[in-house]
Amino acid sequence: MKRFAGLLLAVLTLAGIVAAQGLLINGAGATFPYPIYSKWFDEFHKVTGAQINYQSVGSGAGIKQVTEGTVDFGASDGPMNDDQIKAFRAKNGTGILHFPTVLGAAVPTYNVPGVTGTLNFTPEALSGIFLGRISKWNDPAIANANKNVSLPANDIVVIHRSDGSGTTYIWTDYLSKVSVDWKDKVGKGTSVNWPVGLGGKGNEGVTGLIKQTPNSIGYVELIYAAQNKIPFGSVKNSAGTFVAADLASVSEAAAGASKTMPEDFRVSITNAPGKNAYPISSFTWLLIPEKFKDAGKRDALKNFIKWAITDGQSFAENLSYAKLPKEVVDKELKALAKVQ
């Protein structure tokens, strides 16, 4: 009993120390950057003592929660649209800023019996397949880009995400850019009205369906594909080269887009210029209110962002995220002054 009391005292003292350092910042949002965010928050806590809680509830829920003020900051795989920013301003009387943190990409993955090598996909082939217009694997739109591969005359089974997700946002954002029909008929979003195909829940659901369904094609996050050693195809970029997604080609897409980067960082880098840029890439953003009531939270969060986009970037590649290009980091450091 005495030992128990001692233990209790120790726990209480520890809790007291944590409370004294005291700063607890809450955030919520995207699931895609969760592995690196939790690593960053952990490292940041070790150095500064400030504790950042992050719930990976999804980009949509993150935007909703930061708008309603139930968390101090949000995170999203797609930038907030003008209506959402207006809603934030109406509710909180201040603006919201976007800070890119790392980069991700979506890759086409497939299961075609007899095909073992990497397939090449043109934008026309991908949009045609996902619109349901290209229904056979030996369609000239696919076959002409894969001269050395003998493709079967089987029906294509399209597999997409059934849950709302940032990966779907990147994928449909890309298809909207390369296909007018896709833009008019389907559009871009975390969930869309798919013209064809089956839905799988999560990256693992899509991968499972593809593995089990012969002649299928779908898309998953680059990180998921890399960690699970799932083979994926190359995509023809705007410069006309077929590029396989990797950390370098994704970073190059960001560098290509950084010259035309708008002040608010709300930019889509799908189909970005650059000879080796991977075309289905995207930033993921932290959503930070312009004004904070609590100066302590504000300074801690500003410190955190400053650290994450500079020194913190060294954690990115180990976790298969592509680093921010230097031009973007410089721009963001300037933009941090807007947070007050």
Added chain:
Amino acid sequence: MATSSINVPSANPLQDSRSFLSRLRNGDEIARLITFIFAATVVLIVVLLVFELWTGSVLPRHKFGLSFFTTRVWDPIAEEFGALPFIYGTLITAGVSLLLAVPLGIGAAIFLAELAPQKISDTLQFFIDLLAAVPSVIYGLLGVFILIPVMREVIQPALKATLGFLPLFQGPAYGVGFFTAGLVLAIMVIPYIISVSREVLLSVPRDQREAALALGSTRWESTWKVVVPFARSGIMGSIFLALARALGETMAVTMVIGNTPTISASLFSPGYSIAAVIANEFTEATGDMYLQALIELGLVLFLLTFILNGAARLLMVLTTQRGSGMGNT
């Protein structure tokens, strides 16, 4: 009214503290009040649930009205929302599952309650209770990794070859779809049907059986013509429970149904259910209209459960009256 039933026993001529103390001591009043509050909580929860779903779905109810029930489009970007494919998918999968599970479940319950030796019955009951406790995600995973390949490679081609002239068994066999979802649901609800039906059959009084046997019926006749009709309302209760579970099941269904809002006569076609689409899209739903359309789907599911349960109860009342009018043969 419930309140008047509380007041009746307190209409005591002696309103002094002594009688209050005695009532307090023997506890009847307290027990009555507390249990009443517990019972009222159930009603309160249902009322709050409907209230929240109703007020949470103002935008789509005003925009789409009744066409929400008849529209086939679900387009979050154009903000066009219709519940028809989801209602269809929910009803079809629940229907298929009951079609498979009810005969199997009741048959098994009859064997366990009436025909099997006590030891075997108890052992099997243990396994059935175990099945009922398996989390639905496990059933979903088993569906994905075992059932779907078997369906695509073996069962669906076989059904196509033999019963392919029926529109029910046509179209490409993906493995996922209404049929697979119904099958997984059937496996999930069978333990409920067996467990509850067995208990009900066991509680049929002995003299019912003895009377039937004394009149010269065989063991099976006494079971089928006397014991089962006697337990009918309890067995129906087990089917309600199974139906409710099948309508609301989310995780296992979304893993095997294909998640495509389509309406097709073919059971092989991929589909979508109400619970599955809510679980899939709720977290990433941005925009009030989208979010509220999902909440309205929740309201529709509630309504569906309500109507189906009401209809089943009505059916039971009607059949029971007719049964008792004819008398047992």
